[in-house]
Amino acid sequence: MSLFKKNPFGHILFLKRWLIRIAGMITHQRYKGFNTLEIEGSQVIRDLPDTNVLFVSNHQTYFADVVAMFHVFNASLSGREDSIKNLGYLWNPKLNIYYVAAKETMKKSLLTKILAYAGSISIERTWRAEGKDVQRQVKFSDISNIAKALDDGWVITFPQGTTTPWKPLRKGTAHIIKHYKPVVVPVVIDGFRRSFDKKGLRVKKKGILQSMHIKEPLEIDYENESIESILEKLEYAIEQHPSFLKVISQEELAEYEAEHQKRKYSYRGD
Numbered sequence: 001m002s003l004f005k006k007n008p009f010g011h012i013l014f015l016k017r018w019l020i021r022i023a024g025m026i027t028h029q030r031y032k033g034f035n036t037l038e039i040e041g042s043q044v045i046r047d048l049p050d051t052n053v054l055f056v057s058n059h060q061t062y063f064a065d066v067v068a069m070f071h072v073f074n075a076s077l078s079g080r081e082d083s084i085k086n087l088g089y090l091w092n093p094k095l096n097i098y099y100v101a102a103k104e105t106m107k108k109s110l111l112t113k114i115l116a117y118a119g120s121i122s123i124e125r126t127w128r129a130e131g132k133d134v135q136r137q138v139k140f141s142d143i144s145n146i147a148k149a150l151d152d153g154w155v156i157t158f159p160q161g162t163t164t165p166w167k168p169l170r171k172g173t174a175h176i177i178k179h180y181k182p183v184v185v186p187v188v189i190d191g192f193r194r195s196f197d198k199k200g201l202r203v204k205k206k207g208i209l210q211s212m213h214i215k216e217p218l219e220i221d222y223e224n225e226s227i228e229s230i231l232e233k234l235e236y237a238i239e240q241h242p243s244f245l246k247v248i249s250q251e252e253l254a255e256y257e258a259e260h261q262k263r264k265y266s267y268r269g270d
């Protein structure tokens with residue numbers, strides 16, 4: 001029965017569709033209402049194949065970044081031109097969109113467990129857990145779940161693996177790119193950390209201009225390019241290469257540093 005059709009992760013699509021519709025209705029005003037999300041690149045979204053696409057993005061808040069992408073990707077696919085006006089685009093959302101998230105983040109509460117149902121590929125970060133540095137082996141099942149999601153659709157990932165800006169990119173992303181050869185689409189977001197709290201659940205300030213720039217897919221020589229070269233390309237594309245540091249304002253830098261200082265004492269943030 002089509003009502004109970006499942007995806008390769010065993011998620012019932014009917015439930016997933018309602019979850020996206022409801023979460024979308026609740027959150028729409030956060031991007032078009034209290035705040036304004038400026039979008040660039042909806043045509044790029046429309047030109048993509050249906051599967052094996054990897055979105056690489058800079059990361060500002062745990063949840064609001066991905067929620068905004070669900071809005072923008074679906075609005076673009078429904079023909080909106082760089083806009084998320086008129087929520088009708090959520091009636092038939094693309095159901096094969098996934099995102100890579102830290103397992104510890106997605107297991108935290110009932111709400112995060114519900115959000116995970118909308119497409120989380122929950123992985124164990126090998127270098128960080130509960131705000132502390134750790135060293136763990138890559139879990140094979142984590143990689144195979146990312147592969148399964150790419151095979152089924154689109155995957156969003158944050159290669160820095162943390163919301164602290166300017167952190168180096170993790171090598172794992174480049175290995176996945178070389179191995180599974182997805183179309184790689186860079187996304188650059190801004191203004192999320194100013195309008196939301198760190199988790200991206202609470203609206204901190206209204207009237208903020210947020211932005212999302214979806215760039216043309218990267219040209220990558222999957223066979224011959226080195227991991228380092230792929231990482232550097234990604235770093236420039238998502239505007240997290242150290243050379244970009246020179247152009248951020250003193251004020252912004254002070255804000256990031258104050259944040260970082262706070263986190264030293266309380267790794268749960270906020």
Ligand SMILES: CCCCCCCCCCCCCCCC(=O)OC[C@@H](O)COP(=O)(O)O
Binds near residue numbers: 063
């Ligand atoms: C249209 C609306 C549809 C809504 C669908 C639901 C979308 C669910 C959004 C959940 C997104 C979760 C992404 C998690 C990324 C993540 O795992 O972030 C936390 C970590 O980096 C930890 O960072 P840090 O504490 O800074 O080291």
